[in-house]
Amino acid sequence: xxxxxxxxxxxxxxxxxxxxxxxxxxxxxxxxxxxxxxxxxxxxxxxxxxxxxxxxxxxxxxxxxxxxxxxxxxxxxxxxxxxxxxxxxxxxxxxxxxxxxxxxxxxxxxxxxxxxxxxxxxxxxxxxxxxxxxxxxxxxxxxxxxxxxxxxxxxxxxxxxxxxxxxxxxxxxxxxxxxxxxxxxxxxxxxxxxxxxxxxxxxxxxxxxxxxxxxxxxxxxxxxxxxxxxxxxxxxxxxxxxxxxxxxxxxxxxxxxxxxxxxxxxxxxxxxxxxxxxxxxxxxxxxxxxxxxxxxxxxxxxxxxxxxxxxxxxxxxxxxxxxxxxxxxxxxxxxxxxxxxx
Numbered sequence: 001x002x003x004x005x006x007x008x009x010x011x012x013x014x015x016x017x018x019x020x021x022x023x024x025x026x027x028x029x030x031x032x033x034x035x036x037x038x039x040x041x042x043x044x045x046x047x048x049x050x051x052x053x054x055x056x057x058x059x060x061x062x063x064x065x066x067x068x069x070x071x072x073x074x075x076x077x078x079x080x081x082x083x084x085x086x087x088x089x090x091x092x093x094x095x096x097x098x099x100x101x102x103x104x105x106x107x108x109x110x111x112x113x114x115x116x117x118x119x120x121x122x123x124x125x126x127x128x129x130x131x132x133x134x135x136x137x138x139x140x141x142x143x144x145x146x147x148x149x150x151x152x153x154x155x156x157x158x159x160x161x162x163x164x165x166x167x168x169x170x171x172x173x174x175x176x177x178x179x180x181x182x183x184x185x186x187x188x189x190x191x192x193x194x195x196x197x198x199x200x201x202x203x204x205x206x207x208x209x210x211x212x213x214x215x216x217x218x219x220x221x222x223x224x225x226x227x228x229x230x231x232x233x234x235x236x237x238x239x240x241x242x243x244x245x246x247x248x249x250x251x252x253x254x255x256x257x258x259x260x261x262x263x264x265x266x267x268x269x270x271x272x273x274x275x276x277x278x279x280x281x282x283x284x285x286x287x288x289x290x291x292x293x294x295x296x297x298x299x300x301x302x303x304x305x306x307x308x309x310x311x312x313x314x315x316x317x318x319x320x321x322x323x324x325x326x327x328x329x330x331x332x333x334x335x336x337x338x339x340x341x342x
Contacts, residue, residue: 013149030230031204036237037062038113041228045089045105050134054109055120060072061134062086062113063106066093072100074167075140076338079158080105081149081175082248083205085112088225089148092323095331104143106134108154117244122251124157132162144341146170149278149320150248156257159266168341169268170334173276173320177299179256184289185281188253188316193246196283199243202230215275215319222324253280261306267341268310271334273298273318273325277309313337 034040043064050061064086076096078089086105096103107114108127131154135143144167147155152174159169181187188196206226209224211217232241279285279294304312315322323330 024135027060030234031227032048032231033235034136034231035235036232036241038085038107038228038232041087041231043087043113045093047086048105050106051135052133054126054130055117057117057120059109059115059117061109061115061130063104063134064093066103066105066136068097068100068102070100071102074100075102075104075143076133077140077143077145078103078105079131079145079147079151079154080107080111081147081151082111082245082252083229084149084225085228087112087228088321088324091327092331092334095335099335104135104138104140106131110248116240118240120244120247122244122247124154124251124257125161127154128158128161131158132165133203135165141165142167144168144170144338146172147174148172148323149175149287150252152176153252153255153257156261156264159264159268160257160260163265165234166266168338169264169266170271170338170341172271172323173267173273173278173296174270174303175252175278175280176257177296177303178279178293178310179258180253180281180285180293181277182216182256183285185253185279185293186286188250188281188284190246190250194243195246195250197233197242198247202234205230205233212276212278213319213321214325215273215317217325217341225324245260249280258303258306261303262308264307264310266297266309268307269337269341270300270304270307270312271312271315271322271330272296272298272312272324272336273315275316275317275318276320278320311337 045064045066047062055096086107093103093178142165145155145158152171153176159166168170282293304310318325
């Protein structure tokens with residue numbers, strides 16, 4: 001999948017010098033705007049790019065590769081969610097690195113610092129294959145795969161596709177623990193998803209994160225992640241960013257992984273904030289159905305029962321992003337469980 005070095009250098013040359021963040025309009029509520037590849041937003045660790053060809057086009061996948069001072073001999077891959085980026089794993093990276101893990105954190109194609117292709121068929125299988133190619137490029141033959149939100153769906157698909165290369169699977173509040181379409185949520189076209197993305201504002205992002213990610217609570221440190229998403233949505237690459245986001249929504253809605261949970265053959269850890277209520281397409285569902293969707297206290301035990309050799313860890317008071325909401329408590333539990341996940 002690799003491009004010849006010279007071709008890759010020529011291809012990526014226009015992207016090598018990131019644009020500076022710019023001040024947004026005073027009444028927009030967005031502090032700064034960022035480029036289509038999140039140019040101008042600071043990542044917590046240095047990033048590199050993996051150049052490869054997929055679906056007959058050259059692409060660049062941004063990633064962080066963090067190595068510990070005292071390696072424990074194990075590697076872990078962190079997969080972000082739809083409204084997240086590799087950068088949002090910041091405190092998790094630090095906790096893992098300080099405990100000897102090599103940590104690889106990609107931005108998936110269509111997201112954050114990676115390429116935003118105009119014509120691309122987004123599938124969990126494709127994103128998993130892209131991630132596998134990156135790990136091969138880095139010489140990592142076996143790793144724990146950990147995913148949050150949409151990344152949890154992707155991590156499950158990766159474990160199903162590459163069980164020999166997957167030391168263990170960790171899913172943190174994964175979406176897709178229910179089949180929304182089968183439950184009665186109406187199907188939407190990509191154009192409809194795109195129209196929904198166009199209505200997104202900094203206020204709607206903040207309100208959604210408060211109610212869903214943090215169980216109704218708010219701390220000033222959360223604002224950084226609001227501005228990251230809002231700044232890219234309002235930036236010069238807005239239309240293409242939103243189009244790829246719409247394609248991603250269609251992907252997670254139409255490609256449920258839960259039906260394959262019984263086929264997972266690697267040790268699995270589910271880490272769930274019970275106050276989560278995420279359900280893709282919930283707003284378009286019949287009003288009487290909406291309260292029944294995204295019920296994680298019911299969905300998590302059901303997933304645990306379906307996945308062989310799995311363990312469920314629950315945080316009764318936390319929302320969709322427990323690793324951000326309560327990092328010390330979350331990481332203490334994570335590190336303890338990882339020591340036994342083999």
